[in-house]
Amino acid sequence: MAQPKKKTTKSRKRMGQWKEKIDAPNLVECPHCHNLVLPHHVCPYCGYYDGKEVVAVEKSKKA
Numbered sequence: 001m002a003q004p005k006k007k008t009t010k011s012r013k014r015m016g017q018w019k020e021k022i023d024a025p026n027l028v029e030c031p032h033c034h035n036l037v038l039p040h041h042v043c044p045y046c047g048y049y050d051g052k053e054v055v056a057v058e059k060s061k062k063a
């Protein structure tokens with residue numbers, strides 16, 4: 001079996017994982033206002049989650 005030539009140190013392993021972590025977060029389209037929002041979060045633009053308005057959003061944002 002092919003083997004790695006050198007042991008991956010904790011430092012190298014963590015640096016690689018850190019790079020993965022800084023990639024852009026997952027975004028899904030809000031079914032109500034079609035903005036990109038974080039999954040499993042109340043939409044910050046329209047305050048909707050799961051088809052219901054759960055948070056009242058300031059009028060200036062609603063337009």
Ligand SMILES: [Zn+2]
Pocket residue numbers: 030031032033034035043044045046047048
């Ligand atoms: Zn929305």
